[in-house]
Amino acid sequence: MALDTDTPLNSLGFAKPPAETRVVVAMSGGVDSSVVAAQLAEEGYDVVGVTLQLYDHGAALAKKGACCAGIDIHDARRVAEEMGFPHYVLDYENIFKDAVIDEFADSYLAGATPVPCIRCNERVKFKDLLETARDLEADCMATGHYIQRKMGANGPELHCAADANRDQSYFLFSTTPEQLSYLRFPLGHLPSKAATRELAAKYGLAVADKPDSQDICFVPNGDYASVIEKLRPGAAEPGEIVHADGRVLGTHEGVIHYTIGQRRGLGIGGLSEPLYVVKLDVDTRRVIVGPKEMLATRIVPVREINWLGDAPFDSRPEWHVSVKVRSTRPPREAIIRPTSATTADVELLTPEEGVSPGQACVFYESDGSRILGGGWIWKG
The missing domain is CATH 2.40.30.10 (Translation factors)
Known part of the structure; x- marks a missing residue:
């Protein structure tokens, strides 16, 4: 169907009034997605808020202040009530475990350093949640990510956020052209996070001063190894710490405790040169160390x-x-x-x-x- 050229495009790029434009907002319970939902609601859009519960917030893996569990679901629901739009919580715990957490554990045990936030965007938020938005007959889905969607000669393009300090492009590279045509990122043009918090205060949101979430949502305090040990009991086996020249320098309690480039905490003191982890050999359970230039x-x-x-x-x-x-x-x-x-x-x-x-x-x-x-x- 051709667009009505006499009707100007609204702020989301549709040639119809905001009230006739349904937008699903992915709400994590943080200030960013809350501002997106509040702003679109104030502009008169038909807003539907959706929050994914990604894991049991009472389980040992969860932590206070992480997204998509516990208090954050409550905060998202409260914003929806304050701004007067419907809000739904979807239980994606099994999907998240299968698509993100299990691969994270297996990748780590294989000697890799995974980035589960990318897989979550790729396999959960921009896949299953996006399909849910379509099922709700939404015209588009909006998120609180700091990235920009711009129209180019060949369709929508993905661009870095205006604020380089908040840019999330690294975590969104796997967004497909089809997904990009449906997604909107209303915060990408803002000059700073302070501007987002000012908008939250303007809309009277209780989350205006809420701290940003830190680390990976299901990894308490960045302690990857302890999470892997919970997910895969007994999988971490001891082995040798070996210099690149073949010398055995010590032993370790599991390859999962090390990452490429690591210098501190190797447990091999008393050496004349600083050494770094240059390779993880999972098959032989060896942590290979060497001088910095080998990195x-x-x-x-x-x-x-x-x-x-x-x-x-x-x-x-x-x-x-x-x-x-x-x-x-x-x-x-x-x-x-x-x-x-x-x-x-x-x-x-x-x-x-x-x-x-x-x-x-x-x-x-x-x-x-x-x-x-x-x-x-x-x-x-």
Whole structure:
């Protein structure tokens, strides 16, 4: 059906009044998604709030202040009541365990350093929840992520947030073009988190001063190893800490206690040189350590690539882009050489330290804010 060209587009991009535009807002109970819901409700949209309960908030894995459990569900429901729109809580505990938590545990035991927040967006929020939004006959789904959706010559494009300190593009690289056509990110243009809190105060939301959630939602205090031990009892087996030159320097209580690039807490004091974890050999249960220069990586094999560029990914022998190999690092110049439609070798023009299997490698325009997709780093 053709758009009515006489009707101006509303703020969500539809040629009809806000009151006739239904939008499902994914509400975690935090200030960001609460502001999105409140703002759209004030603008007159037909807002439906949905919160996912991702795990039993009384279980040992959960923690106070994490999203999608306990007090956060209560906070999301309270915002909906204050702003006068319906709110639903969906039990996604089994889906979350199967799609996110189990893979996190297995990846960690395999010597990788997984990023479960990306898998949650990919497999739960932007898949099952998005389908729920369609079932509710919503025109679109909005979230509180700090990222921008802009219309380009070939359709919607994914761009970094205006506030580089809040940008969440690293965690959203796997958003597909089809999903992007349905999603909206109303906070992406804001200059700072302070601006979001000002809006929360303006709407009189009780969560205006609520602290940001920290760490992974189901990992208390960032202690990955203790969570893995609960999920996979007895899976952590002791082994040797070995220097790259073959010397046995000590023993460990399980590979899960170590990550690539780690220096502190190795338990091998008394050495003349600082040593870092340079490899985790799960098969032999060995933690390989060596000098810092051994961490430098130039060629990064990447698979499960989601490509958001205009031309097909494998239509060129190489792409000159910028990439992030960790969420906390700035993009660096790189050359992507596709080996198939979903795999590639990424050459970092300046070698990076601590590149780890299980992390994401996210692609950006070299001279712009557009996200071109990304993939998962693997051992090769």
